[in-house]
Amino acid sequence: MVTVMDLYKNSELTIGEQQAQGVVGWKSPSNIALIKYWGKHGRQLPLNPSISFTLSQAYTQTIIEYKLKKKSSNKIDIDFYFEGLKKPAFARRIVKYFEELKEVFPFLTQLSFEINSDNSFPHSSGIASSASSMSSLALCLCSIERDIFNKEMTTKEFLRKASYVARLGSGSASRSLYPKIALWGDTNGLEGSSDLFSMPMKNILHDVFIKFHDDILIVSKKAKSISSSDGHAIMSDHRFKDGRILQANKRLHILLKALKKGDLEKFGRIVEEEALTLHSLMMSSNPSYLLMEPNTLQIIIEIQEFRKNTNIPVYFSLDAGPNVHVLYPDSVETEVKDFIKSKLLKYCKDREYIKDYMGSGPKELDF
Numbered sequence: 040m041v042t043v044m045d046l047y048k049n050s051e052l053t054i055g056e057q058q059a060q061g062v063v064g065w066k067s068p069s070n071i072a073l074i075k076y077w078g079k080h081g082r083q084l085p086l087n088p089s090i091s092f093t094l095s096q097a098y099t100q101t102i103i104e105y106k107l108k109k110k111s112s113n114k115i116d117i118d119f120y121f122e123g124l125k126k127p128a129f130a131r132r133i134v135k136y137f138e139e140l141k142e143v144f145p146f147l148t149q150l151s152f153e154i155n156s157d158n159s160f161p162h163s164s165g166i167a168s169s170a171s172s173m174s175s176l177a178l179c180l181c182s183i184e185r186d187i188f189n190k191e192m193t194t195k196e197f198l199r200k201a202s203y204v205a206r207l208g209s210g211s212a213s214r215s216l217y218p219k220i221a222l223w224g225d226t227n228g229l230e231g232s233s234d235l236f237s238m239p240m241k242n243i244l245h246d247v248f249i250k251f252h253d254d255i256l257i258v259s260k261k262a263k264s265i266s267s268s269d270g271h272a273i274m275s276d277h278r279f280k281d282g283r284i285l286q287a288n289k290r291l292h293i294l295l296k297a298l299k300k301g302d303l304e305k306f307g308r309i310v311e312e313e314a315l316t317l318h319s320l321m322m323s324s325n326p327s328y329l330l331m332e333p334n335t336l337q338i339i340i341e342i343q344e345f346r347k348n349t350n351i352p353v354y355f356s357l358d359a360g361p362n363v364h365v366l367y368p369d370s371v372e373t374e375v376k377d378f379i380k381s382k383l384l385k386y387c388k389d390r391e392y393i394k395d396y397m398g399s400g401p402k403e404l405d406f
């Protein structure tokens with residue numbers, strides 16, 4: 040059994056030349072948080088636990104070719120291509136990430152890497168890609184370690200390590216590792232929960248939540264005026280910080296019960312309150328900022344009215360941006376898709392939306 044300390048410091052071995060060449064690849068999905076991670080401390084540790092549905096159609100595919108460096112040096116050596124093009128800004132972020140991972144993967148300085156990454160969704164769609172991109176990258180690194188050192192790990196240990204490594208790149212990425220639903224963060228009364236990595240939760244799900252839909256309505260494709268990292272940083276001295284931590288923990292327990300019981304109404308209430316709380320925290324921070332747009336509010340109002348008039352269980356969520364996630368069970372798919380087409384697409388940029396749903400987690404590519 041691999042302990043947390045083993046996960047942290049690892050691979051003290053030196054690479055033998057014969058194994059030090061290969062190619063690995065992973066397709067990893069994005070996720071939508073139901074209880075939001077907002078605010079962090081220390082080394083990528085969350086202020087509160089969060090839980091998310093793993094998506095399916097919004098994913099990143101990353102392929103890494105690696106070989107032994109010609110000359111040994113302490114520098115990270117990568118070539119990074121995003122959708123076939125060199126992207127120096129992304130490459131710099133990855134070099135920084137690899138630098139921070141040297142103590143987990145000392146082999147990172149012994150190899151050179153060519154990294155190719157592609158998103159299934161348009162880069163300019165305003166969809167947050169750090170969860171899918173960082174989780175696919177973390178999985179590739181764990182596969183390289185497994186292949187080079189013939190490391191024996193169970194799937195559970197492998198995914199937990201990948202979640203740990205993904206978290207260091209982007210907090211929400213730690214949750215993309217598991218099918219259907221994942222929880223990240225120390226949670227009172229939940230054995231195995233940790234701030235260091237996420238855990239799978241699909242066993243708690245009532246049938247009503249299986250194949251849940253999340254249609255992502257693209258309200259704006261503009262780059263965000265503030266990055267998630269800066270948003271998290273502002274939480275450190277937010278006047279509502281302590282209250283927010285208590286609230287997120289309390290809501291998480293209510294939501295877990297609703298997910299177990301199949302209580303859609305309670306689920307929807309908590310999920311919508313969380314989305315609005317996330318944006319309220321941004322609006323009440325110092326400096327204050329606003330990421331919703333008029334059409335975000337129009338869509339929210341339409342969803343609330345439609346639900347009231349029809350009793351159809353359809354709910355909204357928001358990320359740190361203006362796009363709206365429309366959440367509903369499979370049993371009402373036809374009605375909700377018709378509603379989206381007839382009433383909501385007019386609020387979307389170029390009438391665009393992504394039809395997504397709960398997915399089965401990352402997939403390793405064969406070479």
Ligand code: DP6
Pocket residue numbers: 071072074075076077089167169170208209210211212267268271317358359
């Ligand atoms: C609003 O995971 O993007 O989507 O850890 O700085 O990379 P970093 O932040 P990130 O934050 C996601 C915030 C959120 C809520 C959530 O996914 O829980």
